[in-house]
Amino acid sequence: MKEFQxxxxxxxxxxxxxxxxxxxxxxxxxxxxxxxxxxxxFSKAREAIDQRTYLQIGSFxxxxxxxxxxxTFETRSAPSPQRRFMAEQFREALYDDLYQxxxxxxxxxxxxxxIRPSSVNLTWSDASPFSTPNDFRSVLVNNGVSNxxxxxxxxxxxxxxxxxxxxxxxxxxxxxRNSPTGPLRIRAIYELDFLPISNPQGTYASLRRMxxxxxxxxxxxxxxxxxxxxxxxxxxxxxxxxxxxxxxAYFQPTQDAQFPQPFYFLWLPDPGVFPLQPTIFTxxxxxxxxxxxxxxxxxxxxFFLVIPQFPSFR
Numbered sequence: 212m213k214e215f216q217x218x219x220x221x222x223x224x225x226x227x228x229x230x231x232x233x234x235x236x237x238x239x240x241x242x243x244x245x246x247x248x249x250x251x252x253f254s255k256a257r258e259a260i261d262q263r264t265y266l267q268i269g270s271f272x273x274x275x276x277x278x279x280x281x282x283t284f285e286t287r288s289a290p291s292p293q294r295r296f297m298a299e300q301f302r303e304a305l306y307d308d309l310y311q312x313x314x315x316x317x318x319x320x321x322x323x324x325x326i327r328p329s330s331v332n333l334t335w336s337d338a339s340p341f342s343t344p345n346d347f348r349s350v351l352v353n354n355g356v357s358n359x360x361x362x363x364x365x366x367x368x369x370x371x372x373x374x375x376x377x378x379x380x381x382x383x384x385x386x387x388r389n390s391p392t393g394p395l396r397i398r399a400i401y402e403l404d405f406l407p408i409s410n411p412q413g414t415y416a417s418l419r420r421m422x423x424x425x426x427x428x429x430x431x432x433x434x435x436x437x438x439x440x441x442x443x444x445x446x447x448x449x450x451x452x453x454x455x456x457x458x459x460a461y462f463q464p465t466q467d468a469q470f471p472q473p474f475y476f477l478w479l480p481d482p483g484v485f486p487l488q489p490t491i492f493t494x495x496x497x498x499x500x501x502x503x504x505x506x507x508x509x510x511x512x513x514f515f516l517v518i519p520q521f522p523s524f525r
Contacts, residue, residue: 227294264439268370270302271323271406275419275434285395287482288417288439297436298514302479304420304434305516308399312384313523317459317475319363319375326381330355331423332394343473344473344520346462347383350395357462364461368498371465374457374505378405381479382518397423403479405455409448413441415482418454438482454513455480460505473520476505481512 217273263281272278273351309315318326333354340346345362352359364373400421406471408415420436460476496503508515 248306261291261293264288266408266439268406268415287438287442289482289484291482293438294438296297301434301436305401306313307524308321308384309518312398313387314385314521315518316383318344318348318381319377320360320379320381321363321377323379324358325402326356326358328354331397335395342400349422367504369501371470372501375459378401378455378458407494411441413439415439417478438480439509457505475518477516477518478508478512479514481514483514
């Protein structure tokens, strides 16, 4: 019989000496102190950039936010990292509505008066035209919707291109019908408004998503972002961001199939743009180039969206 010999291994473990512990603790304390100083500096710098601003926006507060007209409204001045984050989330919500809709129509507004049907449903006959924003405007008028302005898109020298007249607009997303002969249903309304402010001097920009609350039988605010653009001292190479136009461009289908389906270019307020950003117009563009009519928007905002009028055909 074989005998097995058990071999034991002993590992000698040496503890830290007192000087080594002191050096380790000193290094850890230095690292933590540096991190705290850096975080404090970052927080102070962020607060200096992300400035809170308090405005009096009058009846606008009542109409759009349900606040008293004399209430003091808090927002952020551009550039604002916090509002930029809100805008990014808002854009994702807009695309979510777009992908679940069968049609999207933009109506430019000359003022800050909203266009809100009294019901989420709109009566429409299949025999009626339904291929342009002006056709949708007629549907609203025929349904007795108040505050519907005249068709507010400007013609250009290009037969397929029109640009929104004025910085305010309403974007309507339509859901699929419940039945082939059922009414049109509005999924959501996006409202973009620019409001001049005298004290402090500047422009207040607000973009809101309105959803219909069946229990209250009214359109209610479901999401928004806003920002205040202070008016800077004008110089030869800077302009105040107050003339945010064109906020949208509408491309109609062309016979040569260059644009087989209608779509929109849409520019939204960018909370990250510094108010002194100059308007830049690059290149020698002519009126035969569609960029001639909206090239200036490239320096005003980076929030550029392409909205197909009929998303299901995209």
